[in-house]
Amino acid sequence: MIYSNHFGISGRPFSLVPDPGFLFWSTNHSRAYSMLEYALATFAPISVITGEIGAGKTTLIRHLLSAAAPDLRIGLVSNAHGDRGQLLHWVLDSLRQPLGRGLSYVQRFSQLEEFLRSERAQGRHTVLIFDEAQNLSAKMLEELRCLSNLNDENDEILQIVLVGQPELNEIIARPRMLQFAQRVSAQFHLSGMPAEAVAPYIAHRLYVAGAKRKIFTRGACELIAAASNGLPRVINQICDYALVYAFAEDERTVDADVIRQVIADRKIQSLSGAAAPIG
Known part of the structure; x- marks a missing residue:
């Protein structure tokens, strides 16, 4: 991936293809x-x-x-x-x-x-x-x-x-x-995972991909939790785009501002019962 070396990870940690190797036990x-x-x-x-x-x-x-x-x-x-x-x-x-x-x-x-x-x-x-x-x-x-x-x-x-x-x-x-x-x-x-499980979920997938440091801030994770309703696929979509955005701006971390921009650009909305798809 274009951002892999930038963040010190391998592959695509937030791929939408189901992978048991990334399974997170919420x-x-x-x-x-x-x-x-x-x-x-x-x-x-x-x-x-x-x-x-x-x-x-x-x-x-x-x-x-x-x-x-x-x-x-x-x-x-x-x-x-x-x-x-x-x-x-x-x-x-x-x-x-x-x-x-x-x-x-x-x-x-x-x-x-x-x-x-x-x-x-x-x-x-x-x-x-x-x-x-x-x-x-x-x-x-x-x-x-x-x-x-x-x-x-x-x-x-x-x-x-x-x-x-x-x-x-x-x-x-x-x-x-x-x-x-x-x-x-x-x-x-x-159902979707609870809000408090979203940050550990993101950290887990990055760890499996080889990350040695924290990449998503607490504020970023809170916004992702709200926008995704805890659905792993939507979380993955947001995080994948966020890494691209941060890479483009030469940022080493993904903060709340990056997530707000992803949400605004991709028209992600928090809905009652389900999260809207990206794109």
């Missing part, structure tokens, strides 16, 4: 991850994690994938769409199973069940994680409920984790989704 993120661990440990058939855009959901998923125990077989499905028949295609692909042409729905279902039972016989159980699950249709969610019925009291072979934006909870709460809702055993909403 209270909310710790609770969300603990709920995921609880769900897996108790063989919850269906778990739901929701959060605003940029709250850090995908980063948590990536950490889970990197830290998964050997007895877990995890399939990650991102932005699945289509009908109930196509859902099985997404699932089998996430588990790296062959996708034969011209197979009927029944054949794909049998293929999946055979795979799940084979994994269980070898001491592994399978977890399907659906990212951006708010995009799943009601029919696809109903199909997931049917897949969860493959479990019985003597043989837990499949767990399903849905991760999505808050509207996912609204979908599940609909009267027609009652049977699905009854299968949800673990649920958590990941």
